[in-house]
Amino acid sequence: MLSKAQWEICLSEMERMFPDAHCELVHSNPFELLVATLLSAQCTDVLVNKVTPGLFAKYKSPEDYLAVSVEELQNDIRSIGLFRNKAKNIQALSRLLIDNFEGQVPADRELLTTFPGVGRKTANVVLSVAFDVPALAVDTHVERVSKRLGLCRWKDSVLQVEETIMKKTPIEKWSKTHHQLIFFGRYHCKAQNPQCPTCPLLALCREGKKRMGREVSAK
Numbered sequence: 001m002l003s004k005a006q007w008e009i010c011l012s013e014m015e016r017m018f019p020d021a022h023c024e025l026v027h028s029n030p031f032e033l034l035v036a037t038l039l040s041a042q043c044t045d046v047l048v049n050k051v052t053p054g055l056f057a058k059y060k061s062p063e064d065y066l067a068v069s070v071e072e073l074q075n076d077i078r079s080i081g082l083f084r085n086k087a088k089n090i091q092a093l094s095r096l097l098i099d100n101f102e103g104q105v106p107a108d109r110e111l112l113t114t115f116p117g118v119g120r121k122t123a124n125v126v127l128s129v130a131f132d133v134p135a136l137a138v139d140t141h142v143e144r145v146s147k148r149l150g151l152c153r154w155k156d157s158v159l160q161v162e163e164t165i166m167k168k169t170p171i172e173k174w175s176k177t178h179h180q181l182i183f184f185g186r187y188h189c190k191a192q193n194p195q196c197p198t199c200p201l202l203a204l205c206r207e208g209k210k211r212m213g214r215e216v217s218a219k
Helices: 003-016 030-040 045-058 062-066 070-076 083-101 119-131 138-151 158-168 171-187 206-218
Strands: none
Touching: 003 171, 030 045, 030 083, 030 119, 045 119, 062 083, 070 083, 083 158, 119 171, 138 158, 138 171, 138 206, 158 171
């Protein structure tokens, strides 16, 4: 397992590689970010960003999403995976926002996770990006990188991964670390074809050393 000092080296290197890492979901306010993040579940940010410009031009408020049938909303997001359930969830959370929060997205994790279709990851993204609340969302990239490096165990749950990263990372770096881990996983330590031979973290990486050892043995 990586020590805290080794993890700090990893964070410094990711900072060097991706100093401008940020949320790539296009949005202009907390409500748009909430909808975009909900849409991104089991879907790429790239695909979501193809759909949301037209979506956000048509629907500017929770009231707008409730002014159409669920079938119309489903048709608007049809290219997104699980579009039927996501349309239903968007309308349901829009109703909750209107009825209980005066149409405003609350900056509270416990409240956010009571919304249909909103889990801890989505809530953490909204808190971190929209409200600058220290939070660390664990998506597939964050989980993969953390486990490959050896910061976490392969059997650790998503919540355990989140807790481990937060424990070993200064709170003021949680949000930035979240984005840098995503960029590192999305553009370097990819699910398929990770860039192990050129990785500056290879000497510290549990999985990278195994992978390179297998490649050497196969030659």
